[in-house]
Amino acid sequence: VGSAETSLLNKLIRTSLVESSHHVEILQQDPSSPLFSVKTFEELTLKKELLQGIYIMGFNRPSKIQETALPIMLAYPPQNLIAQSQSGTGKTAAFVLAMLSRVNAAEKYPQCPCLAPPYELALQIGRVIETIGRFCADIKVTYAVRGNRVLQGAALEEQIVIGTPGTMLDWCFKRRVIDVKKINMFVLDEADIMIDTQGLSYQSIRIQRALPKGCQMLLFSATFKETVRAFAVQIISNPIVIKLREEELTLSNIRQYFFVCRSREEKYRALCNVYGSITIGQAMIFCQVER
Template sequence: RWDELWGDVGGDFCERLLIKKSFFFKRVSAFPVGLAEVSLLNKLIRTSLVESSHSVEILQQDPSSPLFSVKTFEELPLKKELLQGVYIMGFNRPSKIQEMALPIMLAYPPHNLIAQSQSGTGKTAAFVLAMLSRVNATEKYPQCLCLAPTYELALQIGCVIKNIGKFCADVKVTYAVRGNRVFQGTRLEEQIIIGTPGTMLDWCFKHRLVDVKKIKLFVLDEADIMIDTQGLSCQSMRIQRALPKGCQMLLFSATFKETVRAFAMRIISNPVVIKLRKDELTLSNIRQYFFVCRSREEKYRALCNIYGSITVGQAMIFCQTRRSADWLSVSMSQDGHQVAILTAELTVAQRANVIQRFRDGKEKVLIATNVCARGIDVQQVTIVVNFSLPTGQKNRPDFETYLHRIGRTGRFGKRGIAFSMVESQSVALVQMIEEHFREYPRVDASPGAGWDR
């Protein structure tokens, strides 16, 4: 019912989004799906923390060991310069994951940590504070290593370090990424090195630019992506195995699958584990709907209805394949709609430009493959559309990608709406998603029916 839907999205959400009461979805076929491209522009446009109401579980080897949480940054053993940087970034108080993780990461003697943290909850700022706290600015050699799965993510982490460490004038950062050429024999004076596993491996062992025995802190970001990308896990483990026994290990992952857990336990000894409770992985502030489709063209007409219903807010449309995203972008552009497209074949500069333009509101709609399923946080994103549901092996739903996709709306404590288009023969996918997450409101999308059915 319209009144029910309007009630769900009311308040400040409605200030940014106007859904025309008169528009309806016709009974609007799936385009062939394939493996999603993964480029992992995870946090390129994040500017604020996301508040999470999810509870966490903390597991440790010694249950008698006291664990602490904090409600203010002043309670932490942070230098005055770092507190200044935190407040300049606009962080007034720790997020929930930071409340639990920061006392563990900053403790002495250091604790190893494995943390599950949803995108946008402030985990980058958390491990950045740990790195900046551990380095000795008077010593001019690498002391902290941070591995990320992509070039773009490495640069984004570096931006966070430079912003939070703005007043730590003697702390320097460099990037072990492809294209940053450093010749053998060069003496690195930067205390923090951020990079991708392959290049970091070369810097440590082939060119011997880094004395791994002097590393105090090792961070592995996006571990779930690392172990699903061929070669990255082996490269990461080779670097980790060469680190000194007393080196602090911090591993962050957006999911906590068995493969992630097994990988983590192989490289980290006696860790404290922070994970989301399984029954709280869904996003309760996002209203989810699906409607059944007959053809790609009918999907397109329905999308135009959605597009035309957005006055101030922005929308993200997810396609399973690059071909589908290209087709949709061309179709909407030919009809005069101003849209942006983000797929893996774009260069780094092109992708950065697309994301920045979307962040600035120059395009209202961003069409993307799963390159954007993680980490794009824009307050104005009020609607997410799954042009096709994400699927994995044996054509089963990819539940984690679905969760990341719809999580692009409802950010910063706001409410959002997610629409999914499914073929009539694929309604079983929706039923699997509904069973997995235990909540998936349905909409009557039969011909001639609207929200006022």
């Protein structure tokens, strides 16, 4: 399992922040653009409704990545951002705050789409939006995911759309329920997973190419491989880049085991042995195919 997949798995499992001692390195394309960091959410002049939401999420102060990324994402004029951020560092809450801050609640049409490669991650991001934005009564979110059908040409009133690249592409160009020319912020989460999954990066690029010139773009990736850099440069112009030193992050209450199995039968027996010998309160089993 690669580092991108490991980070995604951790993200789906974790429900709390990981205290990180990461060193944050900022690479800036535009030296005239001011950069600063914050130590409290109040320094960001967020709406009181968003402050209420972020505190309900359990954030008492900004995490390492939030200290640096939030001032960039909330800057005016808007700044494009590429950020390397592993799971559990508060990155999702950061770009959710940015999306909720950028939308015009009085306008009832999609303004901020967010692409997340797996279906489950899209739903997880949506739950964060609904929690932080619970006091923003006029801001709504919908999901461009499999099973959520929309009629061609229907008028969506939700300002934020979370979805997988394929369905989002369909909603933009086939169903035409999202007017890409009205989008003011475009978020790509887990870019390394998109690149590793056939077709997803192409679908993302197709959407990006139709966006208006002034649209703010935010891209996040757990890893910063050459393929990720090449993809990011292809779709984001003049970004500020936040890069973290590589570091393995694991939860102290998760034990990890590795079994070498020669057949499906051995895999099944190994799994049964784990459940038979270790006390397990909760478990998730990931399979390659549905059957």
